[in-house]
Amino acid sequence: MTDLLRLADVQMAFGGLRVTQDVSFTLRAGDRVGLIGPNGAGKTTLVNLVTGNLRPTAGRILLQNEDITHSSIAHRVRHGLVRTFQITRLFRTLTVADNVALPVLQRRGLASRVMSSATERPEVRAEWMEILGLLGLEKRAYDPIDVLAYGEQRLVEIAIALALKPKVLLLDEPAAGVPHEESHRVLDAIAALPRDIAILMIEHDIDLVFRFANRVLVLANGALIFEGSPKEATLDDRVRSAYLGSYADARRPAQG
Amino acid sequence: MTGTAASRSKGLSSLPDWVRGEAAALALVAAFALIGYGLFPDDLALLTRIIAIACLVLSLDLVMGYCGVITLGQAALYGTSAYAVGNACIAGITDPVALLGVGIVAGALTGIVSGMLITRFSGLPQLVISIAFGQLVAALANKLSAFTGGSDGLSGITPSALFGVFDFDLVGNTSFGFSLAVLGIVMMLLLRFVRSPFGLMCRGIRDDALRARMIGTSIYPRLIAMYAVSGAVAGVGGALSAINVGVVGLDSVSFELSAEALVMLVVGGAGSLWGALFGAILFQIFQHIVGAASPFQWMTIVGLVLVAITLFAPKGLYSVIRRGLMKIGRSRVPS
Numbered sequence: 001m002t003d004l005l006r007l008a009d010v011q012m013a014f015g016g017l018r019v020t021q022d023v024s025f026t027l028r029a030g031d032r033v034g035l036i037g038p039n040g041a042g043k044t045t046l047v048n049l050v051t052g053n054l055r056p057t058a059g060r061i062l063l064q065n066e067d068i069t070h071s072s073i074a075h076r077v078r079h080g081l082v083r084t085f086q087i088t089r090l091f092r093t094l095t096v097a098d099n100v101a102l103p104v105l106q107r108r109g110l111a112s113r114v115m116s117s118a119t120e121r122p123e124v125r126a127e128w129m130e131i132l133g134l135l136g137l138e139k140r141a142y143d144p145i146d147v148l149a150y151g152e153q154r155l156v157e158i159a160i161a162l163a164l165k166p167k168v169l170l171l172d173e174p175a176a177g178v179p180h181e182e183s184h185r186v187l188d189a190i191a192a193l194p195r196d197i198a199i200l201m202i203e204h205d206i207d208l209v210f211r212f213a214n215r216v217l218v219l220a221n222g223a224l225i226f227e228g229s230p231k232e233a234t235l236d237d238r239v240r241s242a243y244l245g246s247y248a249d250a251r252r253p254a255q256g
Numbered sequence: 257m258t259g260t261a262a263s264r265s266k267g268l269s270s271l272p273d274w275v276r277g278e279a280a281a282l283a284l285v286a287a288f289a290l291i292g293y294g295l296f297p298d299d300l301a302l303l304t305r306i307i308a309i310a311c312l313v314l315s316l317d318l319v320m321g322y323c324g325v326i327t328l329g330q331a332a333l334y335g336t337s338a339y340a341v342g343n344a345c346i347a348g349i350t351d352p353v354a355l356l357g358v359g360i361v362a363g364a365l366t367g368i369v370s371g372m373l374i375t376r377f378s379g380l381p382q383l384v385i386s387i388a389f390g391q392l393v394a395a396l397a398n399k400l401s402a403f404t405g406g407s408d409g410l411s412g413i414t415p416s417a418l419f420g421v422f423d424f425d426l427v428g429n430t431s432f433g434f435s436l437a438v439l440g441i442v443m444m445l446l447l448r449f450v451r452s453p454f455g456l457m458c459r460g461i462r463d464d465a466l467r468a469r470m471i472g473t474s475i476y477p478r479l480i481a482m483y484a485v486s487g488a489v490a491g492v493g494g495a496l497s498a499i500n501v502g503v504v505g506l507d508s509v510s511f512e513l514s515a516e517a518l519v520m521l522v523v524g525g526a527g528s529l530w531g532a533l534f535g536a537i538l539f540q541i542f543q544h545i546v547g548a549a550s551p552f553q554w555m556t557i558v559g560l561v562l563v564a565i566t567l568f569a570p571k572g573l574y575s576v577i578r579r580g581l582m583k584i585g586r587s588r589v590p591s
């Protein structure tokens with residue numbers, strides 16, 4: 001299997017505070033990996049490092065064997081590295097269809113056309129209709145984002161990621177805020193993605209992770225303390241103490 | 257956006273959006289012409305001035321309403337074009353259409369330079385840079401009197417007859433007709449432009465720049481490109497002003513003009529080309545009427561009306577008109 005994403009000794013420090021410590025792992029084609037860890041373990045920081053929202057203080061990040069440690073965000077996205085946000089970030093004054101059409105236009109290299117139609121362009125329309133259909137959002141196509149329930153906005157966040165046809169997809173708590181009875185729509189959409197892409201999912205809901213992942217990474221205090229199958233994770237002492245530790249620390253203010 | 261709605265009903269509304277938009281643009285500009293001609297038959301100079309300034313307000317809308325850039329230096333683009341056109345005319349390029357081209361190029365180039373500076377920043381630093389850029393251009397215009405005539409203004413701009421047939425007479429018929437035709441074309445092109453993928457992406461950047469970056473867009477070059485277009489549109493306004501008035505003064509690059517354009521845009525409704533156009537027309541006609549009726553009180557009255565509009569129609573007058581039309585016609589009205 002080809003290595004799609006590889007992290008080698010990635011470090012991140014804010015001043016003297018080391019929030020990511022020598023993290024190394026590899027995502028291969030077809031991987032379904034869950035990234036878990038107590039609050040403040042540095043999960044979102046790690047995703048930000050991979051996507052370029054933050055720049056690591058040391059270490060290397062390779063996307064399909066190309067060193068992207070210092071590449072722009074846009075470059076990474078164009079080469080198939082796509083993320084969703086833990087807190088929804090959408091084009092709030094645009095319609096649902098526009099929100100999904102924009103990444104489609106961008107991916108197809110049409111986003112700089114100045115005199116042709118945008119969202120209603122036939123091949124673009126066909127694509128966003130398909131994605132919205134997959135997520136059960138087709139009736140919402142022409143509604144502005146602001147009238148959508150939060151759960152539906154989460155689905156639009158996923159729809160944008162799907163529209164970019166990722167090779168490596170980083171999902172930051174995709175089901176957070178989605179009502180329980182609708183979380184299956186998120187999971188179904190993720191399950192329907194092509195098998196040969198790699199997915200890394202940050203999730204607090206351990207049941208969800210175990211249903212989805214064939215491999216689990218556990219992060220605690222910025223360091224990777226475990227890598228293995230979900231079943232092994234439940235039996236591992238370090239993992240259990242990390243989680244128990246977080247319960248013991250629950251009185252302290254959370255670090256996000 | 258209205259694809260499904262359009263295919264359901266018949267007649268005019270079954271035409272594609274952009275055709276309806278362009279038909280509406282032509283009809284509205286023609287209506288404006290008729291009303292204006294009826295109201296101010298002896299003051300065509302006012303109407304041509306309104307059109308030139310309307311181009312400036314449209315250009316401001318492109319960067320402010322569609323991209324979320326905050327600027328108080330837009331007049332620099334307009335004035336630079338006016339001076340360029342004036343100098344070109346004095347140097348012997350007297351054909352009005354060629355002069356319009358000179359204005360568009362000068363405006364676009366100034367737009368690129370100012371865009372490179374202004375869009376590097378956001379928020380308050382952006383606003384300050386835009387003011388600084390405007391002041392810099394104004395100061396240069398004052399100093400470089402060989403090209404600008406300094407505080408006396410650049411005079412002696414006498415374009416030749418339009419298409420070799422229509423002289424720019426004192427009554428202003430040619431000026432008015434020429435400006436009106438140019439405005440119609442600008443509106444038609446811009447209505448298509450803002451609905452294009454490029455225009456949609458700019459609105460996306462305005463909504464959430466990080467999200468736009470996370471779908472693979474490079475923001476900075478795109479904003480500079482938008483500034484080039486904005487400069488070209490402001491340049492059309494500057495060129496029309498120079499051609500029609502025959503004199504270019506320091507007021508055309510002034511901070512006051514930038515600020516007034518901003519007020520017109522907010523009054524009409526930023527983020528909508530119709531809003532920008534309405535704002536420019538209404539504000540200037542209002543200013544003209546109140547200024548004539550009450551020369552000493554007009555600033556006070558304009559101020560009060562602005563406060564009232566901002567309180568009761570914070571999204572601009574066009575949004576109120578649009579809502580009214582949608583209620584009456586029970587159909588979608590372009591935003």
